[in-house]
Amino acid sequence: MVAPLRIGLAGLGTVGGGVVRLLDLHGARLAERCGRAIVVAGVSARDRAKAAGLPLGGAQWHDDCIDLARRPDIDVVVELIGGSDGPARALVQTALANGKHVVTANKALLAHHGVELARLADENNVALNFEASVAGGIPIVKALREGLAGNRLSRIYGILNGTSNFILTAMSKTGRAFGDVLAEAQALGYAEADPSFDIDGVDAAHKLSLLASLAFGTEVDFGAVHVEGIRHVAAADIAYARELGYRIKLLGLARVTPHGVEARVHPCLVPVDAAIAHVDGVYNAVVAEGDFVDQQMFQGRGAGAGPTASAVVADLIDIAHGLRLSPFGVPTAALARLPASPMAQRMGCYYLRLQVVDRPGVIADIAAILRDESVSIESLLQRGRAPGEGVPVAIVTHEAEEAALSRTLQRIAHIDAVLEAPVLIRIESFTAS
């Protein structure tokens, strides 16, 4: 048997604790599988109390996590601190520069500094593995980097944030309002006290930027991701969507267009017969489309101690097996730099909801604007009557260019009888990619 793989673990929160427990519980199985033991040689955390009660064996405590990256007897640094800068970044940089493999669950760090860190990993011939940073326990990084690597991938999309999906699912099942459901999710621990990263789409955008790089062989470009969250999704939208044969999901979508990489996170109406429409609650799902493999969907829990620990340990197993790939699948120097495809050029169908005064002529005014902008109406629903007062109107368009929709919305917002800012939600039908 080969010498053990010795790891230094920084961060003993939910995920770090899960990793320690997994390695303790399945140590013998893993040693048999890998031909060598995986041993926690050192740990560090903000608060030493975090180590209490964990089966840490003979692991040495370090007040300063950077020490893990400097210990000559440590082979792999596992970074579970979080945050795009600060100690996490310093630790990963130092570890890579010192010739140590790194396993991280830190999507923010990689979304912001992925190319620089991947280059450092390549230069030092070490692995920088980040399975746990996208879609929890789903082995999607491995699937893109290895399992589907024979394909040219044309599109990747998915439900990448469990908190948002939990909220949208609960709104859909109960008819309740966004704020109500968010408060409940916070009480249940499914949403943070400051939920902005999750519900404003930032977390999903971090993950999408990594998936796009893996899928298309392009440099990670978080700044190019168009990001919208779910705060503006109303119970009325979910009800209309249902009536029209759709569900509303917060998706991250990326594809290569003739203009560059189109990467966007926003709520979408998805057809009820699409598999992803049925991925509910805290589940995540990722769909990848390749020229040979056609469409693949991967579904599982996107967060939590167990699934995330499973992904961290899978990365460790690869390192124990001696597998070292460039972080984004191709040598970092070979990653392409493509421009961001402008959202204004997105072609697709749209759902609009307007709050208008219920009086003759209003619909005609709106329809005229749509006609002027060459946006044709697929369906229009006006439910309920309240003469002289506000009523909601839902419109679904045929395929149109986003720029035309933007102009349309601006003009509609100026009609006196339109009482609130119009709501626009894109429709994704997942046809030709």
Place this chain on the structure above:
Amino acid sequence: MVAPLRIGLAGLGTVGGGVVRLLDLHGARLAERCGRAIVVAGVSARDRAKAAGLPLGGAQWHDDCIDLARRPDIDVVVELIGGSDGPARALVQTALANGKHVVTANKALLAHHGVELARLADENNVALNFEASVAGGIPIVKALREGLAGNRLSRIYGILNGTSNFILTAMSKTGRAFGDVLAEAQALGYAEADPSFDIDGVDAAHKLSLLASLAFGTEVDFGAVHVEGIRHVAAADIAYARELGYRIKLLGLARVTPHGVEARVHPCLVPVDAAIAHVDGVYNAVVAEGDFVDQQMFQGRGAGAGPTASAVVADLIDIAHGLRLSPFGVPTAALARLPASPMAQRMGCYYLRLQVVDRPGVIADIAAILRDESVSIESLLQRGRAPGEGVPVAIVTHEAEEAALSRTLQRIAHIDAVLEAPVLIRIESFTAS
């Protein structure tokens, strides 16, 4: 750049042609990704005409495929001949014994001789990769062997045969009879002229035996798989299932019980809200349940030139990267030999359909037998009246032991008023595993 990986390809049917086309189309991308080219150095097929029109470059033709396993300049033999014995088996044995890696799509070969061949691979320190043999392009072998390897897996199940799923889906969508839909599937090329392997569950059982070995670290044991096909599923069953909140799917299921490994392929009623109920047409799906990762579902095309070629090439990429794992994830000598858990001990709910004479007292007789065998009725549907003639009755039971159901069915079949052999379909609700 390292020397090219030189492959010898045996079999130039649909899949072999797909592999050649993929390697030709994406050769440059793959060389960049792997740090070395993947080159087809030799080919063999039953009929030399198969090579015509394929971009085979300078690959040498061999009348006898065994020559590929003997050529000193070949690193990997790709076996796409098929069949559990004969030339496929001889080729794979010779290649492994000669220290060549093997990539195969041959589920029958591995279901019957997997342990022996895996041992040979281990002894010769070569890879025996078979991603393409299970669920087409879905990287499920990799997921089990690597991505989820940190987990103790408790259960694995899935839709493993696209032909059967196509037929059941078409029956469900159109209400047509099995024979009608089979004939259509044959005309469309989705079913073979002799469809037995697909519709009698054998193909799914081959795949399930491999998945069980990968998931549980046990020796492949095809003989221990309980196999039933879909010939007895009637349009009436599909209609009743729908009314009761279920769909009918041909599933392969395996789990470890206190009695050993339970592995079975048969039609199942699955709840309409289970994700797998919505995997339709020629799609495959595999669900794996692990102690840390919870439930994961993988979904994609289970057959066809493109998806299968994608899987074959993924295996080649792993070899090009220098990754060599034991075929079933742990050293073959360490695979456990567990007994087959008897079907008679299966606990679960059951759907029964009886054709009975429509006259008073018949249902009472049937109910008495169920009561005597301690099988309790969850629901009973008798639709339509035809006094004195045959009418169908559908019964759903609460949880019971399979042995009790077997006795029940035998006794019911002896009632005079029961006109046909009762149909039994197991209900799988995927709760506690």
